[in-house]
Amino acid sequence: MRWQEEDIDLYIGAKEYVDTLLIPLMPLSMDDKFDINKLTVQGELLTIFANEIEKQFKGRIFLMPTYNYMFNEESSLELTRLNNWVDKIEANPFKHIFLLTLDHQWKKHERDLAGNLLWFPAIQSGNVSSKESQVIIKDQINQLSELIRSYW
Structure with a gap:
């Protein structure tokens, strides 16, 4: 289920069966060409991963809109902000909360997160549509x- 009207109606009617929340974490930056290109590819990959996981587990996972934050900001402040955000959402209640990201900086704070971190490295190829990239994806x-199934 996704953050869209038709899925929200389904979620409200079947709340007790939707026990898992998936929150994509996406850094943003407009500082330099390298960061912009790298983060844009990461954003595409993150969207692909989140949508595919939601599709596989439709009816059990609720996919939240992407949580955006500024790349290279003070990580402790962002950690507090994210945890506050998750705490408010968790009141619904979700038994499992997964934070999906390609940003390795979150690994440093994994034990302090209000959810289970699903981190994976980004594909180095800039073309997520290539055959090689599709196999890796x-x-x-x-x-x-x-990994998600192992928590259930």
């Missing part, structure tokens, strides 16, 4: 799906 999605 499919494999990573399968690994993430298995």
